[in-house]
Amino acid sequence: MYAIIADGGRQLKVEEGQEVDLAYREAEKGTKLTFDRVLCIGGTGDVKLGSPTIEGATVVAEILGTTQGDKVYIQKLRRRKNSRRRTGHRAMFTRVKIQKIG
Numbered sequence: 001m002y003a004i005i006a007d008g009g010r011q012l013k014v015e016e017g018q019e020v021d022l023a024y025r026e027a028e029k030g031t032k033l034t035f036d037r038v039l040c041i042g043g044t045g046d047v048k049l050g051s052p053t054i055e056g057a058t059v060v061a062e063i064l065g066t067t068q069g070d071k072v073y074i075q076k077l078r079r080r081k082n083s084r085r086r087t088g089h090r091a092m093f094t095r096v097k098i099q100k101i102g
Contacts, residue, residue, distance in 0.1 A: 001043040003059050003101045005035045014059060014098045015043075024092035027063050033096060035059040041101065061096040069093055 002015045008023040027033070038057040041048045048054055068090045076085040 001041070001101055003038055003042075003057075004040040005059050006037040006039055006053075007035060011039065014101075016098055016101055018098050019064065019095060020061075020098065021067060021069075021093040021095055023094070024066065025094050027094065029063055029065050031063050032099075033061045033063060035061070058102060059098060060100040060102075061098050064095045064097055067093050067095050 002013055004011055004013050006012075010023075012020060012022075014020055036053075036058050038054045038059060039050050039052065041054060041057060048057075050057075069092075071088045071090050074085075074087050074089065077083070
C-alpha cells in the first residue's frame with residue numbers, strides 16, 4: 001500500500017516501513033507526525049484520488065532524527081579578473097519512518 005502526501009510544497013510517494021528525508025523541522029526524536037494532506041492512496045487494487053485531498057485520510061510517521069544532505073559546491077568566477085570563490089552548503093533534513101497509512 002502506498003500514499004502520495006504533500007509536505008512543505010513537495011509531493012512524496014511513501015509506503016509503510018519506508019524511511020524518508022523531509023525538510024528540517026524542530027521536533028524531538030521519537031515523536032509522531034501526522035500528515036493529513038493525502039493526495040492519493042493505492043496499492044490494494046483500487047486507487048483513491050482526492051480533489052485535492054482525500055477526506056479523513058492520514059499518514060502517521062515517527063521521527064528518527066536529523067541528517068545532513070550531500071555537500072553542494074558553489075563556484076563563482078569572474079573571468080580575467082583573478083577573482084574566484086568556492087563555498088559549500090549542506091542542507092539539514094528530518095528523517096522519518098512511515099508507520100501507518102489510513
